[in-house]
Amino acid sequence: MKKENPMQRSRTFASVLIACSVVAAACGGTAQPSAQASGQASAAAAKPTVKVASFNFPESVILGEIYAQALEGNGYKIERKLNLGNREVVFPALEKGDVDVVPEYLATVLGFVDKTAKGSGDPKETSTTLQNAVKSKNLTVLDFANAVDQNSFVVTKATSDKYKLKKTSDIATSAQGQLVLGGPAECPQRPFCKLGLEQTYGIKFKDFKPLDSGGNLTVAALDAGQVDVGLLFSSDAIISVKGYVVLEDDKKLQLSDNVAPLVRNDILAKGDDMKKTLNDVSAKLTTDELIGLNKQVSVDRKEPRDVAKQWLKDKGLVK
Amino acid sequence: MGAAGPVVTFLAEVYAWLMDPAHWAGSDGIPTRVGEHVQLSALALAVAAAIALPVGIALGHSGRGGFVAINVANIGRALPSLAILAFALPVAFALNLGLGFWPTFIALVPLGIPPILTNAFVALRNVDRDVIEAGRGMGLADSQLLRQLELPLALPVVIAGVRNAAVAIVATATLGAVVASGGLGRYIVDGLALRETDRLFVGALLVALLAIVTELAFGIFERVAVSPGVRLTRAAGARAR
Numbered sequence: 001m002k003k004e005n006p007m008q009r010s011r012t013f014a015s016v017l018i019a020c021s022v023v024a025a026a027c028g029g030t031a032q033p034s035a036q037a038s039g040q041a042s043a044a045a046a047k048p049t050v051k052v053a054s055f056n057f058p059e060s061v062i063l064g065e066i067y068a069q070a071l072e073g074n075g076y077k078i079e080r081k082l083n084l085g086n087r088e089v090v091f092p093a094l095e096k097g098d099v100d101v102v103p104e105y106l107a108t109v110l111g112f113v114d115k116t117a118k119g120s121g122d123p124k125e126t127s128t129t130l131q132n133a134v135k136s137k138n139l140t141v142l143d144f145a146n147a148v149d150q151n152s153f154v155v156t157k158a159t160s161d162k163y164k165l166k167k168t169s170d171i172a173t174s175a176q177g178q179l180v181l182g183g184p185a186e187c188p189q190r191p192f193c194k195l196g197l198e199q200t201y202g203i204k205f206k207d208f209k210p211l212d213s214g215g216n217l218t219v220a221a222l223d224a225g226q227v228d229v230g231l232l233f234s235s236d237a238i239i240s241v242k243g244y245v246v247l248e249d250d251k252k253l254q255l256s257d258n259v260a261p262l263v264r265n266d267i268l269a270k271g272d273d274m275k276k277t278l279n280d281v282s283a284k285l286t287t288d289e290l291i292g293l294n295k296q297v298s299v300d301r302k303e304p305r306d307v308a309k310q311w312l313k314d315k316g317l318v319k
Numbered sequence: 320m321g322a323a324g325p326v327v328t329f330l331a332e333v334y335a336w337l338m339d340p341a342h343w344a345g346s347d348g349i350p351t352r353v354g355e356h357v358q359l360s361a362l363a364l365a366v367a368a369a370i371a372l373p374v375g376i377a378l379g380h381s382g383r384g385g386f387v388a389i390n391v392a393n394i395g396r397a398l399p400s401l402a403i404l405a406f407a408l409p410v411a412f413a414l415n416l417g418l419g420f421w422p423t424f425i426a427l428v429p430l431g432i433p434p435i436l437t438n439a440f441v442a443l444r445n446v447d448r449d450v451i452e453a454g455r456g457m458g459l460a461d462s463q464l465l466r467q468l469e470l471p472l473a474l475p476v477v478i479a480g481v482r483n484a485a486v487a488i489v490a491t492a493t494l495g496a497v498v499a500s501g502g503l504g505r506y507i508v509d510g511l512a513l514r515e516t517d518r519l520f521v522g523a524l525l526v527a528l529l530a531i532v533t534e535l536a537f538g539i540f541e542r543v544a545v546s547p548g549v550r551l552t553r554a555a556g557a558r559a560r
Contacts, residue, residue: 186513189513210505210508210509222419225417226419
């Protein structure tokens with residue numbers, strides 16, 4: 001007797017669920033084109049639970065929320081694994097199937113998957129190379145967004161005026177050997193940091209000061225004049241808040257680190273409009289949009305969940 | 320032999336790192352980093368001593384308020400330096416002192432105060448009361464008692480307090496690298512970031528060496544500064560025990 005009760009309850013619960021999902025299209029709203037309504041409803045019943053992960057930094061959490069809520073808005077059930085860890089943690093989880101969808105950065109993940117792969121400044125090319133690299137792992141790269149989060153070298157307005165700096169190559173012409181560069185400790189050895197600036201641009205710095213990876217120390221050191229050029233990330237809201245001048249990467253040192261969803265093939269096969277949902281998100285996501293999203297979280301102290309919800313609504317991606 | 324293999328290889332790497340002339344020049348060279356470390360530690364110690372010595376000596380001399388002072392100072396000892404550093408960072412920003420040197424300095428001073436204050440207080444309290452009575456009987460004024468009797472007798476313990484503070488400060492100044500300070504901590508923090516264990520090891524080694532040198536230097540200073548008579552008494556006391 002005692003054992004049957006919960007069984008019964010769960011069976012009732014299940015039938016309610018099924019009934020609910022069958023009529024979901026009718027319940028949820030009226031925007032579905034009526035010609036497709038019946039097909040949509042039966043697909044909704046079969047929509048899988050999607051495990052959405054993100055890395056352990058705010059921008060990734062926002063992107064994860066956006067993917068999660070966009071999918072939720074299209075009838076998917078979502079298990080959130082946001083703020084999971086760094087790529088060393090998240091990527092193996094994706095390979096094993098512990099998570100299904102991750103907001104990735106094209107060039108960075110390509111370098112992670114295949115150390116020998118040559119990234120490029122062209123996101124299309126990078127995306128194709130990445131797709132070939134992850135095919136054997138049963139992963140798919142969906143459409144990349146225009147939004148890019150890459151290393152950018154910034155100077156204060158005062159420094160820009162003093163040395164007439166607009167482009168990165170200006171450093172070599174008008175401030176050669178006069179500026180102090182600040183960045184993460186590994187910067188002097190990294191091809192996309194000091195090493196690349198020296199080799200690609202022929203820049204010589206007066207000195208290098210180890211700080212952090214585009215964090216508060218770099219900002220503080222720039223403001224205090226302890227460094228002249230700082231490494232920040234292009235989507236960081238602090239750049240516009242502080243009015244820093246981003247030096248244009250005129251010799252295309254940085255690779256195309258566009259945001260793109262990396263998805264497991266098996267989940268993609270189960271959810272037929274999943275690809276379209278995520279591609280629609282990417283289509284609307286520009287670097288400026290990303291900066292705006294980051295600003296709301298890092299400067300205005302809003303919750304990533306609320307920020308994502310509002311953005312999806314504003315862009316007409318969910319109702 | 321098999322187990323020793325990796326260790327030997329590692330030590331060879333460390334040796335090669337130390338022998339590389341590039342690591343002895345420029346703003347990240349060993350001489351610069353040692354210089355920064357010594358400069359930071361010395362200033363922090365000087366300020367800590369300037370605060371703690373007068374307070375400790377005054378309280379020890381008068382015998383009043385010592386309990387409160389020592390307990391307040393000991394709270395400073397209980398606070399982790401890393402926490403003080405995190406606290407010092409916004410303070411330094413607010414005062415427009417920038418990153419690195421000054422936040423670390425602000426974190427190091429409270430570390431130096433407790434041992435100096437406590438030792439100074441205890442040293443003066445423990446001066447033999449009979450000696451002080453005798454001094455008073457000889458007509459010494461209060462300030463003369465302090466300068467000519469109490470301080471010379473208390474000096475070894477006072478110096479020991481400063482020495483403890485100095486060693487703690489030298490070892491802890493490493494933390495400054497977390498807030499972009501120079502000094503030997505750079506090798507440790509950057510070695511971690513770069514996964515260069517040889518750099519990390521050299522950093523740790525140099526900090527340890529510097530702490531030992533500091534200890535020895537204060538030992539020599541004590542020999543020079545303490546009156547031979549007091550040293551003799553102490554030696555005799557030690558033998559008696």
